[in-house]
Amino acid sequence: MNIIIIGPQGSGKGTQARMIAERFGISHVSTGDMLREIARQNTDTGAHIDLLIRKGSLIPDDIVTDLLSRRLSEDDCKKGFVLDGYPRNANQAKLLEVIAKIEAVIYLKLSDEEAVKRLATRFVCNKCGEIYGIVKQPAEEGKCDACGGDLYQRNDESEFAVRRRLEIFHKDTKPLIDHYRYKRLLHEINANQSIEQVFSDISLIVENL
Ligand SMILES: [Zn+2]
Numbered sequence: 303m304n305i306i307i308i309g310p311q312g313s314g315k316g317t318q319a320r321m322i323a324e325r326f327g328i329s330h331v332s333t334g335d336m337l338r339e340i341a342r343q344n345t346d347t348g349a350h351i352d353l354l355i356r357k358g359s360l361i362p363d364d365i366v367t368d369l370l371s372r373r374l375s376e377d378d379c380k381k382g383f384v385l386d387g388y389p390r391n392a393n394q395a396k397l398l399e400v401i402a403k404i405e406a407v408i409y410l411k412l413s414d415e416e417a418v419k420r421l422a423t424r425f426v427c428n429k430c431g432e433i434y435g436i437v438k439q440p441a442e443e444g445k446c447d448a449c450g451g452d453l454y455q456r457n458d459e460s461e462f463a464v465r466r467r468l469e470i471f472h473k474d475t476k477p478l479i480d481h482y483r484y485k486r487l488l489h490e491i492n493a494n495q496s497i498e499q500v501f502s503d504i505s506l507i508v509e510n511l
Pocket residue numbers: 427428429430431432446447448449450451
């Protein structure tokens with residue numbers, strides 16, 4: 303069972319991907335995590351990826367695809383995987399088709415207003431990294447429940463920055479969504495709902511694959 307999950311920041315994509323992997327006994331493959339892990343390795347590829355990440359550069363499509371191809375051929379992916387963070391554009395989607403057969407694409411559709419509301423009200427603990435927001439609020443304002451650390455708002459989560467990133471997301475993702483709709487693999491989920499409801503909608507689709 304090979305699934306792709308797509309959604310803007312604030313859609314709960316990572317959380318849903320983890321829940322799907324757990325429920326259906328498949329692997330959660332996050333290309334962001336994969337690249338960060340490779341960057342920590344003491345190899346030529348690791349050093350190269352590390353440099354690109356530090357410079358804030360995009361990792362070229364052929365490199366990501368090559369690394370992903372190796373990752374997807376590992377044993378734990380034999381039963382299936384839920385791919386998170388890839389493909390990001392139509393070119394990557396075509397490269398992916400060469401290395402894996404995709405059975406469903408879950409698109410978490412979130413209104414821009416809701417994304418802004420969720421992200422621009424998000425606070426992170428400066429000690430343990432715990433995230434607080436509308437759904438999960440700290441018992442004491444500005445303090446982390448888990449460790450007592452101070453909560454702060456990330457610079458890239460100001461309303462302006464969030465709107466700018468959403469614009470880029472929509473521009474890059476539109477051709478990707480169209481591609482998968484044309485291939486009849488696309489399943490749109492209303493991500494403005496609660497985490498539980500979104501997961502229930504996704505589960506219905508995955509159970510029927
Ligand atoms: Zn904390």
